[in-house]
Amino acid sequence: MTTPATGAHAHLGSHGDEHGHHPQSFFRKYLWSTDHKMIAMQYLFTGAALALIGGYLAYVFRMQLAFPGMNVPGYGLVTPGKYNALVTMHGTIMIFWVAMPVLVAAFGNFLIPLMIGCDDMVFPRINRLSYQVFLLSAIILIASFFVHNGAFGGAWTSYPPLSAKGAYNLSPLGASLWLIAVALEFVAFLLGGLNFVVTTMNGRAPGMRMWDIPVVVWMIVLASILFMASVGPLIAGAVMLLFDQRLGTAFYDPGRGGDPLLWQHLFWFFGHPEVYVVLLPALGIVAEIITVFARKKLFGYRTVLYTTWATGVLSFVVWAHHQFIAGIDPRMANVFTITTLLISVPITEMIFVYIATLYGGSIRFTTPMLWALSFIAEFLIGGVTGIFLGASGADIYFHDTYFVVAHFHYTFFPSAIIGMFAALSFWYPKMFGRMMNETLGKIHFWGTVIAFNVIFIPLFITGAAGDQRRIYNYALFPEQAKPGLQHLRELSTIGVIVLLAFQIPFLINFFWSLKHGERAPENPWLSNTLEWTVPSPPPHGNFAELPTVYRGPYEYSAPGRKTDYWPQNEPIAPVEEAAL
Amino acid sequence: MSSHSIANLRSVTGIPTARLVTWWVIASEIFIFGGLLVSYVMHRLAHPEWAIAAANTNTKAGAFNTFVLLTSSLFAVLAHKAADAEDGPKAAKFLRLTALGGFMFLTVKGFEWAHEIKEGFVLSSGGFWSFYYTVAGLHGLHVLAGAIIMLVIASDAAKNRELPRVQCIGLYWHFVDIIWIFLFPLLYIAK
């Protein structure tokens, strides 16, 4: 089945100038690179920069919610229109320009060729193009802040008629720029996803069967497939929305025979699988980390795969749980309640597998391990609170309250932010050739996780009490909130400020360690996967000699071995073979 | 070519990477066109009066264009056959004929639309016309992109280079043809 690389290509030296040792210009090395590792860095830094912007937006609107009508330091007065834009752009940026680029694009790009034992993606130039399209999309999105009437304020879900008519959303130019930016981001991820899928299918090292692929690679590939499938109908829907905005069509205009529900369906048909696009890579990252720092085999590799496939399929039949009170056919609401409750089962199973992996392990509480463990704990809360929302009866009450906001932050934050920090702290030595400072790492960890809970636990309470979403000032709309809870809203806002403040130790750690961190060996964590067999950071072309794989990625603490880890590319020694 | 990574040359699945990626592209395009067509079909079934608007589409032009695309698909697969026989110049010739078919298709469509616009049927003229122009327009863009890429591949093939790409662009072209095979009854015959 596998096609070993032919003799002429097994060694990098004979590959011609493309991989020669002549120094590359700054332009070719940093701006015009086709090297997957450099493209990963580009995605990572762009995503991180946008995370700071997204975090700032949250700070501003939470200040408005805690101290309504007051000038927000570092921003000014928050008008209703600006509030809507802040909330819209926060959500949009965090999902499309932070979570996806960091988890899928950055780590997918960096890890996949290394972990499957090849030199780069199968289409390096398309890879470069995908980042360029992505960068363009980010620029257009940021530009929308500065155009007449500012950024789009119709929520990240962009429901028409609000999003279709400038008379309603008051930022028609921003609305179209938003749509174009999102569409370009989709194109970038379609291009990137193709690379991930085809590289993993075809580019694996000899000996690496499907069951030897590290879980994180599987997860990113499956996430890419989920994305590719679900985004299609939304692209169609977005074209229709753009035409409604600009060209006078009435696809979604009920006044002219259209149907706004069509957009909702097309959006959420994508929107629900999208959350799994963000979740799956985080689950993969956690799997890699807990096996290494518990020195234990993954409890059920094939179980994890089968449940992930099941989740992927199920994720396509739950979408209308976002529309329970939008006026959909109540019989469909019954169907979607059942499927939504069903989909909690495979994910729960995965959490059990992870806990079983940890059980009896020899646990080391390094910074990456702390992040991975906190993912499990926090995501559990997110998942459990989703059950309330998945039941259409309960959702009639909870929909559009802060309970929903707290729920999805307990799922998104672990996936996108905790997942990002877990991955960064784990693979930083490999990416940058230096070790991060453990003390700063732990300070950052505890500050972030505690602050995160301080932000969102109050919102579960206020949401369950009845606080409605997307209201910029409860003083002016008292019937949209429960009175007497302002102290909780203030507490939540303090949490945001503390959270942002605790990112400072991380930034210090990140940039200081780049120059002054202890030099990282090839395999500081004593891990089995292939990326730890190359220098830190890996050279252009990754492997001086392309590896052959002999076993799965999780052979930790295998009985009868001198060391408690067993790299995938270590040949089977004759003595051990006899013992088998 | 030196810019092929080693990963590009491997083929664990047994399918060459170029063809593998083409299938994935086609799969994702099925979702894009599918989403649009599903939306159209739902509306069309709920709006029988759209048949009145639909009566104004030019069935003859649609049929001729179907014929053009079918024939261009024939040329595309003959190009594949030639490329398989390592005959680059012949493959290039067939690819160029295919692309020519694509441009002919677009020209006929151009005349069709010009006539319809003159009659007053534009994108915003109502539900049927909005879908008509959007779907056929998206399809037309794919035809244009495909024809251009085909010419680029043809110029390589003429020099006996990158012959496997001939099959891949052919696959894409057949897919675009199949979309039209469904668009034709949807927009022209169901009246």
Place this chain on the structure above:
Amino acid sequence: MSSESRTEAAHIHHPDYVKIWAVLVVLLIVSVLGPLTGIRWLMLFTAFGIAIVKAYLVAKNFMHVNLEKRWVTYLLVTSLVFLAILFSGVAPDIMRHQGLRWENYAAKKAVESGSQASAKHE
């Protein structure tokens, strides 16, 4: 790469593509003649039935789907299945013009005036 295609060329049996093209053209002609019969269900049957047959012929004979690995077929079929799921989840809302507590006046009026107009024609 060229050695790869040589092995495949040895395996791909190229059928008579011109004959298949001729069949497709004939089918096209039949589907165009359908509306001329005036029998609505026959016209729809020929139009869409033939479209499915033509698509199958192109996929099988021009795209050689049946010669690819099985999972390619599964991938394509799965996409169609998911589109069917999309249709079944959305149609109950989009294909109706009124619900328990809502009514799409504009759509209803359009259908109404359309059926009046066609009644006048007859």
